Amino acid sequence: VTDNDAIACVRTVAALRHRLRDWREDGLSVGLVPTMGGLHAGHMALVRSSLSQTDHTAVTLFVNPKQFGAGEDLDTYPQDETVDSALLAGAGAHLLFAPAGDEIYREGHATAVRVSGVGEILEEQFRPGFFEGVATVVTKLLLQALPNKAFFGEKDYQQLQVVRRLTADLNIPVEIVAVPTVREEDGLALSSRNAYLDEDERRAAPALYQTIRAAAEKVAAGEDPAGAEAWGRDALEKAGFDPVDYVAVRDAETLLDSRFPGRPARVLAAARLGRARLIDNVPV
Numbered sequence: 001v002t003d004n005d006a007i008a009c010v011r012t013v014a015a016l017r018h019r020l021r022d023w024r025e026d027g028l029s030v031g032l033v034p035t036m037g038g039l040h041a042g043h044m045a046l047v048r049s050s051l052s053q054t055d056h057t058a059v060t061l062f063v064n065p066k067q068f069g070a071g072e073d074l075d076t077y078p079q080d081e082t083v084d085s086a087l088l089a090g091a092g093a094h095l096l097f098a099p100a101g102d103e104i105y106r107e108g109h110a111t112a113v114r115v116s117g118v119g120e121i122l123e124e125q126f127r128p129g130f131f132e133g134v135a136t137v138v139t140k141l142l143l144q145a146l147p148n149k150a151f152f153g154e155k156d157y158q159q160l161q162v163v164r165r166l167t168a169d170l171n172i173p174v175e176i177v178a179v180p181t182v183r184e185e186d187g188l189a190l191s192s193r194n195a196y197l198d199e200d201e202r203r204a205a206p207a208l209y210q211t212i213r214a215a216a217e218k219v220a221a222g223e224d225p226a227g228a229e230a231w232g233r234d235a236l237e238k239a240g241f242d243p244v245d246y247v248a249v250r251d252a253e254t255l256l257d258s259r260f261p262g263r264p265a266r267v268l269a270a271a272r273l274g275r276a277r278l279i280d281n282v283p284v
């Protein structure tokens, strides 16, 4: 265990387990906040939720290679452990787990977690293998830490549903807590990848949130979901997004087509603006 700017930091699964076992023996409840670093106010909202709902909070920092496709930004993904440690220490988090790649994926690692249904649609169609990478690492982190609660942002809404599915299916004894998306004043959802936007793109970016909100209002007012999706796609293209991967009105839990009136629905979208691929979602 080393102290990184006043937050204790462990780098092995054994040290993580040791520390968390001590907490549990002291009768403390444990919150886990999995991250890939590059912490921003969205991550800090997860940390604050954990601090308010559990006794001790452990934050994981691991840029998971298995959830990056060929040609994606694994090598340039924003990260600075010193800055992240200082932010976490300032917020009052209790432990940072920052393992090296070969600590998580030991030589010979051969197991993957694949979630069918909700893990096979939308994002997965544009980033093949993404949810298998996420599901595998989240399963490992949950089993390594065995927290009482784990905190995920609604910004990655499909990821949240995939994580809920796998914890239920694999009987992992953890409560998954969803934390609302944190936005800039103009509505842009916070994301590490916003750093890729140039000035003009940054000015255009809030159109993503404005468009899905307007599409959600259309559906709430009785418009056919397919009509709202087509309208949203067109609006995003006109705002300069290229390509628009999807604008989808879906059942809020299964993310399958929203065919059952009366069930909660969600509008989800993904589109590229220059180097940045942005995703966002809102409830109907």
Ligand code: PAF
Binding pocket: 034, 035, 036, 062, 064, 067, 134, 137, 138, 156, 159
């Ligand atoms: O949302 C993220 O940052 C990642 O997908 C997660 C949950 C930390 C898994 O690597």
